[in-house]
Every structure is written in structure tokens, then in C-alpha cells.
Amino acid sequence: MISSLRIKPYYFYFNDRREKLMNKFIANQNDDNQTLFKFLKKNYKTTPLSVIYKWLRKGDIKINNKRIKDKDYLIKTNDVIVVYDNNKPVLRDDFKKLSNYDIDVIYEDTNLLIVKKPYNVEVHSPVKTSMDDIVKNYLFDTKQYNPSEENSYVISHIHRLDKLTSGLIMYAKNKQTHDIMVEAIQDKDKIEKYYRCRIDVPVTESLVAKGWIKYDPIIQKSVFSEEFRSDYKEATTIFNVVSLDVTNEQTELEVQILTGRKHQIRATLEYYGASIINDSRYSGTIINNNKMIFLFANKLVFNGFEGNLENLNGKIIEIEPTW
Known part of the structure; x- marks a missing residue:
């Protein structure tokens, strides 16, 4: 873990007329x-x-x-x-000390933490207890992070998951790791992210869905199109069949996203008429009342890292879906 003690700011008055701090x-x-x-x-x-x-x-x-x-x-x-100057630095007030919390740590080393995000928990929220808050408290309680000793870095997620999506999410314990991992995700050359989902139609063939997507805040959902639209962003998703339930007309898919757009998997599947089970916003069939959608971030694959993150190369972090 990379860390260093910070001496807190202190103030005193000079003996000139400006009396600057x-x-x-x-x-x-x-x-x-x-x-x-x-x-x-x-x-x-x-x-x-x-x-x-x-x-x-x-x-x-x-x-x-x-x-x-x-x-x-x-x-x-x-x-x-x-x-x-007389202006005082703003002390950080974004750390919410929690009296109790649950955290499921899947992988941890000196630089990186991978946890399982529960369903219906925001990754970041200024109001409700978020996954960010839980992780900060875990690292604080294990003496790996103290916001009062940091000038500028705040423990942060490396990528996001939708509120209704559960599964693996990565956190950097220091700024160097955060910057390297974010760049790796953007370059799509060192981290592969996989999901599992269950859809409400039988499917037997794989699909590489290439198109464009846009999030509409009015209807609060993303819209996918195979046709180019200037105000949309490019989106590519790979769908592979894992298993087929002919009796219930359901299919379990492995999904790899090559672009990280909001609601990308959910919107793409709706476009092709194969919505995720329990995903009412994207036309999915409701099979129970717990509102958990059948979408799970289940696997991360690492390769091509150097230096302090070289230990990640060849690692496959994988857990079974829970829905």
C-alpha cells in the first residue's frame, strides 16, 4: 500500500499589516x-x-x-x-463513518480491492449509503486509508455498475493505481469485463452487437440503434450462449462489453427483443417480486500490466451469479 503521513495545515499571523495566514x-x-x-x-x-x-x-x-x-x-x-493567504483550505467532509456495514471482499492486494456490490446499492450517492462509503469505511477500519492524511486523493471506484446490477467492482487504494486502471479500461487492452444475464427468450446463436446508444434522462433509459446517429455514442457488446432452458423459454448469456455506456447491455438486449428477466424498465418479463434484475458482473481478466501492478497479470477473478 502506498501511503505517507500528511501534516495537517496550521496557521499563524505575520507581524505585518496584511496579517496573512x-x-x-x-x-x-x-x-x-x-x-x-x-x-x-x-x-x-x-x-x-x-x-x-x-x-x-x-x-x-x-x-x-x-x-x-x-x-x-x-x-x-x-x-x-x-x-x-487568509483563505483556509476546505477540510474533506465526504467521509461518512458508518456504525455497521456489510462488505464481501473478493480480492485484495496492496493496491487494488475487488468487492461484490449488492443489488440496489448505488456506487456513489451524496445522500444514501453507497458502495463508495462502504469501501472507505472498510479501508479506514483496516487502517489502509485515512482521509485526514490525504491532501487530494479520495478512495474511488475504477468503474461503475448500475444500481440494479450486482457483481464485481474494483477500487484503487492509491492514485497511481487508479490512474493506471482507468486508462487500462479506456484503452480496452489490459482488463476484460464479463457479465452473466438471463433473458426471457430462447437463443441458440452468439451475437456481436455493434451500434450507437444514447441515454435519455426524460424517460430515464438508454436507446440503442444499429443505424448511425450523430448525437449517439458507439457501443459494442458480445453475447455468447451459456445455457438454454427450453421449458421456460429462457437463455443464460455471457456478455462482454467493449464500450462502457450507461445501461448498455440492457438497452441492446431490448433492441433485439430479448430483455433481461425482471428488468421492467427495458421490457423484461417479471417472474418474482424482489425486483432484482438477472444481470451480474461475474468476471474480470487482467493482462499486460507493469511495475507495481505486474502481479495482476494472468489473474482471473470470477464468481457465480446470484439472482
Whole structure:
């Protein structure tokens, strides 16, 4: 685990007429390669950008006892950053300490955590208890994360799952891992994500669905089309048959998404007339009243990583669907 103690900001008055405060930060490894401007924005969220630019212009910022006016200066571990101004940094208030919580850890190492997200839990929510909140509490309670010791990094999910989708979700324990994993997902070259779903029609052949998709906030669902539309985003999904239940006219599919669009699997299947069971929003057949849709993120495959994440290469993290 990559971590470093942060000395909290402290303040004192100078003996000149301006009586400016001094706010001091010591950068840790989660601040590495972040621009000075971005660092300041994160720590002074309520301060107007015009004021931050003024600090830079007037030389009110010192790093390692040298005045720095370059907003693109790259922060390095152990840099001592001093801001001479009356504006106080905004203390983080996004950590919700939970008295009790349940978490199902599937895989963990010093950099990465993979957990099973339950059905009907948001990945992130400013109001309700989210998966992000649960993971932060787990890492806090196991002494792997302390928000008061971080200048800018907040434990964050690497990818999302819909509220109604359960299954595997990844979290980075440090900024370096988060940036590498997000890039890997965007480049589609190091992480393969697989889902399992059950649909309400019998299917015997595989399908590579290529088209375009758009989320409509008015109807709160995505719309898929095989025809190009300028305001839609490209979407590609691979469907392979796992098993066929002829009696109940149901099919279990393995699904691989090559693009990460909102409700991509659900909207694509609806377009082809093969909706997910219990997915009423996308025309699925309801077979019970627990409202859990039959869609599950069940497998992650890793390859091509270097450095601190090289240990992931060849790993297949897989669990059986629960629905």
C-alpha cells in the first residue's frame, strides 16, 4: 500500500499589516505528478479561481522555500507547499463513518480491492449509503486509508455498475493505481469485463452487437440503434450462449462489453427483443417480486500490466451469479 503521513495545515499571523495566514501542506505519493493548480483547486474548493491565479501571479506560494508562479508545476512526494493567504483550505467532509456495514471482499492486494456490490446499492450517492462509503469505511477500519492524511486523493471506484446490477467492482487504494486502471479500461487492452444475464427468450446463436446508444434522462433509459446517429455514442457488446432452458423459454448469456455506456447491455438486449428477466424498465418479463434484475458482473481478466501492478497479470477473478 502506498501511503505517507500528511501534516495537517496550521496557521499563524505575520507581524505585518496584511496579517496573512500561512497554510502548509506536505505532499504524499497520492499527490505525485499533479499540477500545482489542480492541487490548489482540490484543497481550496470554496476559493474563487481568480484568487488562486492571484496567488500564483503575486508569488504567494512557496514550494520547498522557493516562490513558484508556474501553475503547471508538477507536485512531487515530500514537497512542502506553503500558501500565504487568509483563505483556509476546505477540510474533506465526504467521509461518512458508518456504525455497521456489510462488505464481501473478493480480492485484495496492496493496491487494488475487488468487492461484490449488492443489488440496489448505488456506487456513489451524496445522500444514501453507497458502495463508495462502504469501501472507505472498510479501508479506514483496516487502517489502509485515512482521509485526514490525504491532501487530494479520495478512495474511488475504477468503474461503475448500475444500481440494479450486482457483481464485481474494483477500487484503487492509491492514485497511481487508479490512474493506471482507468486508462487500462479506456484503452480496452489490459482488463476484460464479463457479465452473466438471463433473458426471457430462447437463443441458440452468439451475437456481436455493434451500434450507437444514447441515454435519455426524460424517460430515464438508454436507446440503442444499429443505424448511425450523430448525437449517439458507439457501443459494442458480445453475447455468447451459456445455457438454454427450453421449458421456460429462457437463455443464460455471457456478455462482454467493449464500450462502457450507461445501461448498455440492457438497452441492446431490448433492441433485439430479448430483455433481461425482471428488468421492467427495458421490457423484461417479471417472474418474482424482489425486483432484482438477472444481470451480474461475474468476471474480470487482467493482462499486460507493469511495475507495481505486474502481479495482476494472468489473474482471473470470477464468481457465480446470484439472482
